[in-house]
Amino acid sequence: MIDGLLLGLSSALTITNLLYVAAGCLIGMLIGMLPGLGPISAIALMIPISYNLPPASGMILLAGVYYGAIFGGSTSAILINAPGVAGTVATSFDGYPLARAGRAGTALAVAAYASFFGGTIGVVLLMLLAPALAGVALSFQSAEYTLMMILGLSLIVTLADHGQLLKAMAMTGLGLALSTVGTDLASGIPRFTFGRMDLIDGISFLLLAMATFALAEALLMLNRAPQESSSPPAVTTASLRLTRPDIASIIPAISRNSLIGFLVGVLPGAGATLASFLAYGSEKFLNKQPNPAFGEGNLRGLAAPESANNAACTGSFVPLLTLGIPGSGTTAILLGALIAYGIQPGPRLYLDEPTVFWSVVVSMYIGNLILLFLNLPMIPFLAKLLNVPKSILAPLIIFFSLTGVYLVSFNLFDLYLMLTIAVIAVWLRLNQFPMAPLLLAFILGGLLEDNLRRTLLLADGELAYLLDRPISLFFIVCIAVTLTTALIKHLTVRPAE
Secondary structure (H helix, E strand, C coil), rough: CHHHHHHHHHCCCHHHHHHHHHHHHHHHHHHHHHHCCCCHHHHHHHHHHHCCHHHHHHHHHHHHHHHHHHHHHHHHHHHCCCCHHHHHCCCCHHHHHHHHHHHHHHHHHHHHHHHHHHHHHHHHHHHHHHHHHHHHHHHCCCHHHHHHHHHHCCCCHCCCHHHCCHHHHHHHHHHHHHHEECCCCCCEEECCCCCCCHHCCCHHHHHHHHHHHHHHHHHHHHHHHHHHCCCCCCCCHHHHCCCHHHHHHHHHHHHHHHHHHHHHHHCCCCCCHHHHHHHHHHHHHHCCCCCCCCCCCCCHHHHHHHHHHHHHHHHHHHHHEEEEEEECHHHHEEEHHHHHCCCCCCCCCCHCCCCHHHHHHHHHHHCCCCCCCCHHHEEEEEEEEHHHHHHHHHHHHHHHHHHHHHHHHCHHHHHHHHHHHHHHHHHHHHHHCCCCCHHHHHHHHHHHHHHHHHHHHCCCCCHHHHHCCCHHHHHHHHHHHHHHHHHHHHHHHHCCC
């Protein structure tokens, strides 16, 4: 490993490759800030450029774009409740309330630090554990994936506030129902499409997330605009400094959720979005009496998903580089780029192309440093977005939300569907229905259905099949503990009067 690190350092620290890292991070960060455009769009734009570069430099550029987009996606989520990337939806739960409370600088600073340390911990774990974790990822079968999805759904009881459990469960059911729209992959039969070819591929997560958060928030913002006359306080460099209690609060959250995010990222098909939701749910579960409450500007609720999604971004390179298995749509594009270079990812990548492997690993840490130093000076300028009058800002959010979704599908039906969902989401939010369970259930619904079908075929009706597998048994225990303790808390603890 020492020889590999030295080889990676000698390659990544050349002036040319440092410029590619910086360029990739900056481009990814700027694209990630735009609602609707994520790392897939960013990497797709850069692939033609990367083909003219040497393999190591090209992969360094594309990797920089990838985690730069994840890093930058939190900005719009915090400032205007419009997640730039799907993996930053959970960031908006506490980031946006902090911004509305006049602590936009603190929120952006915490997001920057959490992203940096989450990415850094992910890089260290990637260097130390990649071969071993690749074997663990291969040992996961449909039963383990099914139980992991059920564990994710069980965290919904922790996402629900006191007195909101039934509403959270209703939103979970709605999210699972929406995830079934489209063609059943097993039978090839369209479901709940009502004869419309526009729904044959189902509802896009980007469309649902932008409708329920960005677009719904813009409509609520227009409704509140006449009553809001005061502007938030200006963000200065001094306001970016975290107090000792703040630091003591977020360090444990960053540490444990970086590990959670990395491990989830290692699993093919999981990704940064699932990692961020699991991190947020687990952090809320572990903190019994948070102050302020989660969803009202809790720093741990912001640091947890931010550290997890960046660590998951790094973890997704484990199956990509060591097994040649893309864990998400983004890493599938990176796999295509590697193959276009004539490089076959897999167990022999260490031996056949050590320069490419170690250059990418080392450049990730350098890229995280660059992103940190790019973000912090920009925070006072970015926070000025909050000073824009709501009557101007809301139409801009609507424009960027609709444009972002349209540029993905070029289908007007998606815009009509998005507006319809946004209007329904406004009514639900006004009646205190939480949006987080809806999105989490929607994410997990398709994965749960596919893996549950395969599990039932393998088990052949014998539930003992699950108990014979140690990893499955571990997940069953986690599900039981999560549901039992959360339900006891909901039944015994009364909300403050």
